[in-house]
Amino acid sequence: MNLIDSYVTEVGKYLPRRNRSDIEAEIRSTLEDMLEERAQGQGPASEAQVVALLKEYGEPRKVAASYGAIQYLIGPRLFPFFEMVTKIVLAALALGLTVSFGIGTMRSGMTSLEMARALGNLFLQYLSGAIAAFGNIVLVFAILERVLPAKEQESMKDEWNPADLAKAPNPDAIKPAERIVSILFTVAGLVILNGFPQIIGLYFFTDEKWTYIPILSQAFFRYLPWINTLSALQIGLDLWLLQQGTWKAAARIAAIVLKACVIAMLIAMLTGPTILRLTSASVAGTPLAEVFDQFGPLLNYMVTPVLLIAILGTLVEIGQTGWKLVQPKPSLPLEVKK
């Protein structure tokens, strides 16, 4: 393989597969033309001439880069949302871990060395949690970047009317940030419930290490197929809304049906066997063991009001969505002549 072949192959490594062979052929043809002109019919070009030519043509990666469109993992239209969601999730993670650290260390009477170790542990936990959360957020946004149509670019082509500024906000407009946050939290919930359900529990710092008691009962996992199905439907609805950019009647009806299914599932949880499992045996060896007789049953009973609040909240959401479905469209407050 001569130097030109090696150079062209090297450039080809960084070219998009679709046009690679065509661009390679054109670069080769150009290099040979340039070389021929420099040799001026005095036989084959010397290696020094080839080296000088390739140096002049440019570093292979730079040459390849000049052919490519800018490739984004997360493009400029989604980056502000990505930044916002990342900040919220990392702050929530820090808050959650700090609160659980506070509860875990409050009553254990630790020495300062133990406290320092616990703090180190907390930092490592935050670091690994933050990296995992960041990876998941990037993954979700990278998928969104590829599935969402470039609405903003399309709308930029339209004629812009300053009168639009005077219009009342469109009640049917989708707020992308809300949908994206909804997708992220649904995905996170699915990953935890299906992959790591044991981490949903109470955390304690004892004997210089963190321990936790899983609190979900076997009965809870009977509902997992329902939770998975409803979550998948919710993600589908969110993606559909992001694609449409506006609430339509069909989407509102779908949202109401979905929420009604959620209520049905919550009622089943409320009336069926308890979804939390906290027994004196499961808390043995933790600071909770000493006070389990007083507080244990209370913790188990907490599930009922929590489920009732969830049902009530979902009913309110159904009411709001239903009202938006039937209420008349507001008229424009101001018409500006073009």
Place this chain on the structure above:
Amino acid sequence: MENDELVQNMLLELRRGVIAIAVLSQLGKEEYGYSLLKALSDLGMEVDQSTLYPLLRRLESQGLLQSDWRIVDEARPRRYYVISPQGRKVLAQLKKEWSAMTKAMQAMLS
């Protein structure tokens, strides 16, 4: 030093659009990449090959140029470019804009 970089960046922006018009104007007859590069250079417009070839592809993908691989006069295969009917229309509009713009700029800068 600081100004040099500023000027270079502004020149880069200025040339970006101008080169596209120059290329369209020179492809009334078929040219392959290197012959076009020399033709532009002979007319006083030096264009780097790493700018020209991607530009030719972009203009072709926009429907302003047509191209095909051919062997002419027993030479090596070369990709020949020529302006398309749509490219001619676009060039006519750009010429008009260019004249108005240069006139205005001359008035401003003289």
